[in-house]
Amino acid sequence: MKQIRRFNVLIIIFIYFVFSSCNSQSNINIEILGNWQVISNSDLTELLYTEIFFNDTYLTTYNEKGGLTPASKYFIKEGDMIITYWADGKQENVGRVSIVGDLLKFTGEEHEFVYKRIDESPNLGEYNNGKIEEGIFRTAFFARMNQWKKGNGSD
Numbered sequence: 001m002k003q004i005r006r007f008n009v010l011i012i013i014f015i016y017f018v019f020s021s022c023n024s025q026s027n028i029n030i031e032i033l034g035n036w037q038v039i040s041n042s043d044l045t046e047l048l049y050t051e052i053f054f055n056d057t058y059l060t061t062y063n064e065k066g067g068l069t070p071a072s073k074y075f076i077k078e079g080d081m082i083i084t085y086w087a088d089g090k091q092e093n094v095g096r097v098s099i100v101g102d103l104l105k106f107t108g109e110e111h112e113f114v115y116k117r118i119d120e121s122p123n124l125g126e127y128n129n130g131k132i133e134e135g136i137f138r139t140a141f142f143a144r145m146n147q148w149k150k151g152n153g154s155d
Contacts, residue, residue, distance in 0.1 A: 035123040036115035049145040053124040
């Protein structure tokens, strides 16, 4: 009888750890969903203003020079974000993902990308999902970009 109880306890503990690790992964995915704007990027000599939209499977970026990029599939594995590029199917590990308050960070061996959550409308997610026209999004994008450049001494 004691062996059955011990076995049941072990099963319950195992199930708890499996679900808590799955829940931890899904919490990162849930928190990452939405719109983000660049704050800093230690990997580039020229920092471009960029916004990112994450849904549950894909990410889309829009930057001041290249505009809208094709959607790329992403997933989080063991705390790192892996992106599969649309054009060639190549996968890239962009680094360890962490969210602190309204900041999203990707940290690699030689880089750190930091983004801030965008809570206002219109945004890239609305444009990406066809809820607003490009001109409306671009007006808001460039207003946020100009505000960002003032704060970063780029203006």
